[in-house]
Amino acid sequence: MIQLFKMAFRDLGRNRRRTFFSALAVGMGLALLMLMASVINGEMGNAIESAITLQSGHIQVRAAGYDENKSSLKWEDLVPNPEQVAGKIAALSQVKAATPRLFASGFISTGDESAGVRIFGIDPQSPASDPYRQGVISGAFLTPDDRDGLLIGNPIADKLHLKTGDQVSLSVNTSNGNVDEQTFTVRGIYTTNTYGFDNATIFLPLAKAQAITQTENHASTIFVLLKDTADTNSVAKALKGTNLEVKTWTQMNSLIVDTETMARSYISFFYLIILAITASVIINTQIMSVYERTREIGILSAIGMRGGRIMTLFLSESFLLAVGGTILGVLLGWLSVYLFNIKGFYIGNMGLSGILIGNTIYAKLTMADTINVTIMTFVVTLLAGLYPAMMASRLEPVEALRAEK
Amino acid sequence: MDVVKVENVTRFYKIGEVETKALRGVDLTIENGEFTALVGPSGSGKTTLLQLIGCLDQPSGGTVWVDGQDVTRLNRNQRADMRRGHIGFIFQFFALIPTLTAFENIEMPLLLNGHTPAERRTRVLELLEAVDLVDRADNRPDQMSGGQQQRVAIARALAPKPALVLADEPTANLDTANGKQVMEIMQRLNQETGVTFVFATHDPRVIKYARRVVTLRDGQVVENTGAKQKV
Numbered sequence: 001m002i003q004l005f006k007m008a009f010r011d012l013g014r015n016r017r018r019t020f021f022s023a024l025a026v027g028m029g030l031a032l033l034m035l036m037a038s039v040i041n042g043e044m045g046n047a048i049e050s051a052i053t054l055q056s057g058h059i060q061v062r063a064a065g066y067d068e069n070k071s072s073l074k075w076e077d078l079v080p081n082p083e084q085v086a087g088k089i090a091a092l093s094q095v096k097a098a099t100p101r102l103f104a105s106g107f108i109s110t111g112d113e114s115a116g117v118r119i120f121g122i123d124p125q126s127p128a129s130d131p132y133r134q135g136v137i138s139g140a141f142l143t144p145d146d147r148d149g150l151l152i153g154n155p156i157a158d159k160l161h162l163k164t165g166d167q168v169s170l171s172v173n174t175s176n177g178n179v180d181e182q183t184f185t186v187r188g189i190y191t192t193n194t195y196g197f198d199n200a201t202i203f204l205p206l207a208k209a210q211a212i213t214q215t216e217n218h219a220s221t222i223f224v225l226l227k228d229t230a231d232t233n234s235v236a237k238a239l240k241g242t243n244l245e246v247k248t249w250t251q252m253n254s255l256i257v258d259t260e261t262m263a264r265s266y267i268s269f270f271y272l273i274i275l276a277i278t279a280s281v282i283i284n285t286q287i288m289s290v291y292e293r294t295r296e297i298g299i300l301s302a303i304g305m306r307g308g309r310i311m312t313l314f315l316s317e318s319f320l321l322a323v324g325g326t327i328l329g330v331l332l333g334w335l336s337v338y339l340f341n342i343k344g345f346y347i348g349n350m351g352l353s354g355i356l357i358g359n360t361i362y363a364k365l366t367m368a369d370t371i372n373v374t375i376m377t378f379v380v381t382l383l384a385g386l387y388p389a390m391m392a393s394r395l396e397p398v399e400a401l402r403a404e405k
Numbered sequence: 406m407d408v409v410k411v412e413n414v415t416r417f418y419k420i421g422e423v424e425t426k427a428l429r430g431v432d433l434t435i436e437n438g439e440f441t442a443l444v445g446p447s448g449s450g451k452t453t454l455l456q457l458i459g460c461l462d463q464p465s466g467g468t469v470w471v472d473g474q475d476v477t478r479l480n481r482n483q484r485a486d487m488r489r490g491h492i493g494f495i496f497q498f499f500a501l502i503p504t505l506t507a508f509e510n511i512e513m514p515l516l517l518n519g520h521t522p523a524e525r526r527t528r529v530l531e532l533l534e535a536v537d538l539v540d541r542a543d544n545r546p547d548q549m550s551g552g553q554q555q556r557v558a559i560a561r562a563l564a565p566k567p568a569l570v571l572a573d574e575p576t577a578n579l580d581t582a583n584g585k586q587v588m589e590i591m592q593r594l595n596q597e598t599g600v601t602f603v604f605a606t607h608d609p610r611v612i613k614y615a616r617r618v619v620t621l622r623d624g625q626v627v628e629n630t631g632a633k634q635k636v
Contacts, residue, residue: 303513
């Protein structure tokens with residue numbers, strides 16, 4: 001077997017240029033697969049991370065039957081004594097932060113211009129509010145006792161020509177079905193680089209939000225962030241058992257999860273195309289090799305090499321091509337992902353309803369994806385060598401010996 | 406003892422609608438230790454007969470016995486095994502594997518037969534010495550002359566100690582001096598080892614080395630002179 005590999009290695013060396021370009025074809029195919037997988041991971045991962053950190057959290061604990069699309073403020077749809085409930089949840093070791101939040105709807109106006117908004121009543125000091133605090137680009141973040149300040153997203157500020165310190169009128173639905181209007185000062189302007197979120201959301205301190213909506217000591221939800229996403233189901237299970245409903249991020253973000261599943265299915269189709277192209281290059285190269293070496297195959301057969309061993313010889317060449325090509329591919333793949341991530345891929349304000357996507361896509365290459373696509377490419381390259389190897393093994397020695405050198 | 410026995414062998418080829426009769430009922434017996442030439446013009450069937458004896462091809466009719474075995478009944482793998490263990494080949498185009506050194510080319514049949522590295526090394530060095538190419542052991546075919554390549558081919562043919570060596574026009578691609586050297590080596594090895602040599606040729610300078618001459622014409626044996634004659 002070692003001798004066959006030695007022969008196969010030397011046979012590949014007979015036409016180094018062809019061998020190099022064949023391995024390069026395999027390598028480029030693999031690198032492309034790695035880049036595609038990492039971009040999908042990056043984009044979907046970014047969307048999921050944005051949804052979790054900005055909007056849904058890992059878990060939400062809320063009143064049974066609460067519908068986030070309706071943002072009901074009726075007391076029976078809200079969580080009573082939310083600070084107490086949040087305190088119990090925060091005591092769990094897997095929990096990074098548990099904080100009450102109030103969601104309401106309204107519109108913000110200045111003179112003749114107005115915009116519909118979602119209002120998040122938050123605890124500004126909770127670690128769960130860090131993404132918003134870190135996103136402040138003008139002015140200051142909120143404080144818990146701020147009675148007339150609000151934080152608006154950059155797109156809203158642009159639309160309404162607002163700057164820090166400006167006065168705005170905020171009209172809000174209340175728990176008894178009325179609308180309350182108050183004047184606020186733009187305390188700060190923020191961006192999370194997620195247009196879909198920034199364009200619709202303003203922040204108030206929780207106490208002020210509760211006061212303006214007349215929902216004292218109630219919250220729409222307890223927003224829970226975990227230290228590790230993998231703990232979601234186990235923590236959700238631990239929190240069940242009260243009259244409150246526990247929702248996980250997969251349940252709250254089913255659109256993203258379904259979109260990710262669909263994206264991976266589409267990507268699988270493209271994988272097949274790329275692998276088919278790679279395979280056809282290898283088949284072509286190896287068939288040419290068999291034709292060029294027909295007489296040599298006849299000689300090997302004449303000195304007593306069985307067809308099976310001749311097939312093994314050619315499969316050994318495919319194996320070596322697969323090894324060389326996949327090593328090259330992994331290196332090219334890593335390099336591609338690295339270069340891609342220097343600046344990322346700017347997609348601007350791509351707003352898909354229900355999915356928060358940042359304005360720049362970065363690739364995220366996982367070890368699992370690297371291993372999967374590498375194995376796929378390796379196996380396909382080997383299989384591609386099967387037909388030419390069978391061709392070689394089936395040549396009749398007397399016919400093969402007649403072939404031109 | 407008969408190393409080769411050919412009984413009423415025929416070989417037809419059909420290309421499209423045209424049928425070519427390469428051999429038309431050949432009977433021939435070759436005894437152990439012979440140095441026999443198959444001669445005849447182009448198209449006489451000598452190469453075809455050599456290929457049938459060498460299990461490279463199968464007859465359309467008749468029987469071929471090699472080293473006591475009916476080779477016409479063998480399947481593809483069995484014929485390969487027969488060639489590996491009992492028959493050595495020398496071709497006019499030298500037929501060495503270009504990526505292997507002289508040592509490795511000679512070693513190849515021994516490798517296929519499962520000999521140990523030590524056994525292979527001993528046998529190969531012995532043969533390199535016999536063909537006076539010890540200093541060329543590590544050279545590849547493109548680093549050797551035609552005569553040297555053919556000597557390596559002779560050594561390779563003898564490596565597994567076959568019962569029979571078949572040579573198809575062994576000097577066709579060699580100049581007179583190299584051709585003479587190759588024939589003398591073959592003759593000497595035939596005398597020293599007792600291996601049977603059968604070679605196809607139309608070169609009169611080569612025919613003179615044979616102890617027996619079998620002449621073919623139009624696919625039939627027309628003359629059979631030398632040590633053994635069979636009607």
